[in-house]
Amino acid sequence: MSVAMSDPPPRATIELRSKIIGAVVFVMLAAAILIALLSVGSASAQGSGEGATIYADKCASCHQADGSGIPGSFPPLKGNPNVADTAHVESVVQNGLSGPIDVNGETYDSDMPAVTGLSPAEVTAVSEYVASLAAGGEETTETTEPQPAEPGGSAEGQKMFTGATRFDNGGAACAGCHTAGEVGNFGGPGLGPDLTNSVENLGGEAGLAAWLKAPPAPTMIPIFEDKPLTDPEIADVVAFLADAPDQEKADDAFDWMLLAGAIGTAILLGGMAVAWRGMRQTYRERMRSRT
Amino acid sequence: MTTNQLLFGALPYAVVLLAVMVTIVRWRRLPFSVSSLSSQLLESRKLYWGSVPFHWGISLILVGHLLALIIPSGFELWNGESVRLFLLEATGLGLALWAAFGITVLIARRLTSDRVKAVTTPMDVVVLLIIAVQIVTGIWIAVGYRFGSFWGTSVFVPYIRSLIVFQPAPEYVDPLPWVLKSHVLAFYAFVAVFAFSRLVHIIALPIQYLWRPWQRVVFMRKPSGVYHPAAPRPQDQGSKDHEPKQLTDQSASK
Numbered sequence: 181m182s183v184a185m186s187d188p189p190p191r192a193t194i195e196l197r198s199k200i201i202g203a204v205v206f207v208m209l210a211a212a213i214l215i216a217l218l219s220v221g222s223a224s225a226q227g228s229g230e231g232a233t234i235y236a237d238k239c240a241s242c243h244q245a246d247g248s249g250i251p252g253s254f255p256p257l258k259g260n261p262n263v264a265d266t267a268h269v270e271s272v273v274q275n276g277l278s279g280p281i282d283v284n285g286e287t288y289d290s291d292m293p294a295v296t297g298l299s300p301a302e303v304t305a306v307s308e309y310v311a312s313l314a315a316g317g318e319e320t321t322e323t324t325e326p327q328p329a330e331p332g333g334s335a336e337g338q339k340m341f342t343g344a345t346r347f348d349n350g351g352a353a354c355a356g357c358h359t360a361g362e363v364g365n366f367g368g369p370g371l372g373p374d375l376t377n378s379v380e381n382l383g384g385e386a387g388l389a390a391w392l393k394a395p396p397a398p399t400m401i402p403i404f405e406d407k408p409l410t411d412p413e414i415a416d417v418v419a420f421l422a423d424a425p426d427q428e429k430a431d432d433a434f435d436w437m438l439l440a441g442a443i444g445t446a447i448l449l450g451g452m453a454v455a456w457r458g459m460r461q462t463y464r465e466r467m468r469s470r471t
Numbered sequence: 472m473t474t475n476q477l478l479f480g481a482l483p484y485a486v487v488l489l490a491v492m493v494t495i496v497r498w499r500r501l502p503f504s505v506s507s508l509s510s511q512l513l514e515s516r517k518l519y520w521g522s523v524p525f526h527w528g529i530s531l532i533l534v535g536h537l538l539a540l541i542i543p544s545g546f547e548l549w550n551g552e553s554v555r556l557f558l559l560e561a562t563g564l565g566l567a568l569w570a571a572f573g574i575t576v577l578i579a580r581r582l583t584s585d586r587v588k589a590v591t592t593p594m595d596v597v598v599l600l601i602i603a604v605q606i607v608t609g610i611w612i613a614v615g616y617r618f619g620s621f622w623g624t625s626v627f628v629p630y631i632r633s634l635i636v637f638q639p640a641p642e643y644v645d646p647l648p649w650v651l652k653s654h655v656l657a658f659y660a661f662v663a664v665f666a667f668s669r670l671v672h673i674i675a676l677p678i679q680y681l682w683r684p685w686q687r688v689v690f691m692r693k694p695s696g697v698y699h700p701a702a703p704r705p706q707d708q709g710s711k712d713h714e715p716k717q718l719t720d721q722s723a724s725k
Binding site for chain 1: 488489496519520523547548551552553560562563564565567568569572615616617618622624626637640643646647648
């Protein structure tokens, strides 16, 4: 053993060290999971509120603040005998509702998605509030937002749809997930549905505008909750979507993007084949090929 | 505590911590195991067609994912024009298909080449399968749930950022189709096995080659006090025979 080299620590010390490291790893892992669980738990505990508050937050954009609905698009809740039954309302809130329904002699046929992000107690609270509207209802203090003054029209709406013009509050461009009219997806499906007939599906431009005020689709809620579209933006996008059925549909018969991707891969593999020919054999391979 | 919160709110912290801590322990205790334990000497032809497309494809796509996380608004501005959106998405898809070709060759090589089979551990197969799931779901999303580079900036970027600032927001992921969730979970599986598999070689990438001196010729060093039979001990002062000699041009040409 050289004088210059220090002696290695005894075996017992090494074992003790690794035990300490193992214990530290275990404790930190447990602490991290605990912190994560607590922070997730506290986040989900937020958002409790009275029925009226939840109504204003989750329901009022379509059914209106006073529960009067939008004629032709979204049925009124005020004076609607169908919603007098709290259990029925709870079921609709939790599961959504689609297909034609009859309210006071008017037929409505649009899709209501399930309302997400509510605890069972909150579902009950908002359902009781809605049921109270059925009996004539209490007036809420909120009023309907004023309509936009100067909309840019369909052309500006299409720019917002494709993302060429960004939304003021930083909301996602529609074309990230949706197609509509001449805005296509290069031949494949998007994350969201095609919106060419969205105006018709939501019973008119007023219905679509109300829907866009606080998009209730589960995927869209977290995206637009803090980044809502402004009223002029909604007017422009609605104007574009109203034009969409008349536009020439994008040619989505052939998947151009898949083709382009495959061509790109073929070029890369072709480049590799050329590079391989230029690669020298290893020394061992040359020796073996001589024998 | 829902399943979604557990998988997308808590699990990421557990797997990252596991990867970091166990990697540190492994680096300290088994430093020479921090490697991919290359099998190139055993089989090189299939390796070329597997390893090169896989590593280049997956690395460039990883860079794309990280860029979107750092500058999401840059992606939104770029994608606002449909030609640019097409170019970006088609490039990503092309690289993904290239990487998929590579991992297919690598899996086939692992399972068919006798020489490679001899050094293959079960964990090698697990790693290959996890990455295969990652690539397949990624291609599936690119083709069937367009356009990831566009909606990703509003769905996954805020989700991942919420994890980074310790305010997990798993509700972004909750309503998404299972293919998208699988893509995320496959990544967490990847991180979970990181420290226990050959994946640790990622941090052993010899990037210091980029800035080390490109050539250094050392003829002979002065003894630094460390014992070496050929070098003089510190107490052997006086004998000129042990003086280090600088080789001159003449002595080198002899």
